[in-house]
Amino acid sequence: MALYTPAYKPNGKEIAVITTDKGVIRVQLHGEDAPIHVGNFVELAQKGFYDGLKFHRYVADFVIQGGCPNTRNMSQEDVARGGYGPDGKPGTGGPGYSIKQEYTTNPHNVHKDGTLAMARSSMPDSAGSQFYFCLGDQPFLDRGYTVFGDTIEGLDVIWQLRAGDLIESVVIENANE
Numbered sequence: 001m002a003l004y005t006p007a008y009k010p011n012g013k014e015i016a017v018i019t020t021d022k023g024v025i026r027v028q029l030h031g032e033d034a035p036i037h038v039g040n041f042v043e044l045a046q047k048g049f050y051d052g053l054k055f056h057r058y059v060a061d062f063v064i065q066g067g068c069p070n071t072r073n074m075s076q077e078d079v080a081r082g083g084y085g086p087d088g089k090p091g092t093g094g095p096g097y098s099i100k101q102e103y104t105t106n107p108h109n110v111h112k113d114g115t116l117a118m119a120r121s122s123m124p125d126s127a128g129s130q131f132y133f134c135l136g137d138q139p140f141l142d143r144g145y146t147v148f149g150d151t152i153e154g155l156d157v158i159w160q161l162r163a164g165d166l167i168e169s170v171v172i173e174n175a176n177e
Contacts, residue, residue, distance in 0.1 A: 003125055004097035006039030013174040014042060016116070016149060020055075021166040025133075025154035027116050029172075030147070033106040037118050037127070037148035040099050044129055045170040049095065054079040056090035057132075058163045065119055065132040066167055069093040080164030094128030101125050102146045111138040114151030114158060133158045 010031020018025040031038040044050060052072055056079050057065035070093035074085035087093065101124040103109045111117060111134050119130040127146065134141075135158070151158060 002097075003100050004040070004095075006036060006043050006099075008039040008042045008046075009176065010035050010038040010042070011174070011176055014038060015152070015173040016041065016045065017169075017171045017173060018050075018154075019168040019171075020157060020161060021168060022160045023154060023157035025157050026152050027149040028152050029116075029149045030106075030108065033108050034102040034146050034148040036099050036102055037146050040128075041118075041131070041148065042172050042175055044095060045172050046175070048169075049129060050167050050170040053167045054090075054163075055161055055165045055167065056082075056163055058161065059135075061136050062138065063132040063134055064158060064161045065091070065130060067119070067130040069095070069129065076164040076166060078164075080162065082163070091130070094130065096128075098123075098126045098128050101127065102148075103142070103144060106146060106148075109142050109147045111141040111145070111147060112150075113137060114155045115147050116149035116151065117141070117145050117147045120145065133161075135159060 055066040118127040
């Protein structure tokens, strides 16, 4: 599969406002450090890709993960139970393309409490739409997953999230139009 290069070029001021059924999270995106990941996330958010998805993976003191389109047509309860939905198993879907990893080029690729990073399969260049928030510091992830933002508000909300919780919307403030 060919790697996707986003048309959106980050300006370094983008803030993702992620509204969940548990509250609002504000994330400063790091376009200078991970321009492909930020550009991709901004494009997906602006298309409404994340609106209505559910967080599908929760591991206590590790991560809360979302962004899989397979959760769109599932109930929150079914996602929480980890079952299959009409579009497939949660955690296996994406936008139909992959992006190049940036963890080897990002000078600030540090997984700390509230960090926003992109999930991927075992292949380095396989990230697409699935993202996660770190629940506590996770330094062993630094060498294998791209960090592209830090939570500036709503860390308490992140810690309340569980599998099945709803992503109501993702809006990008200060984006180039």
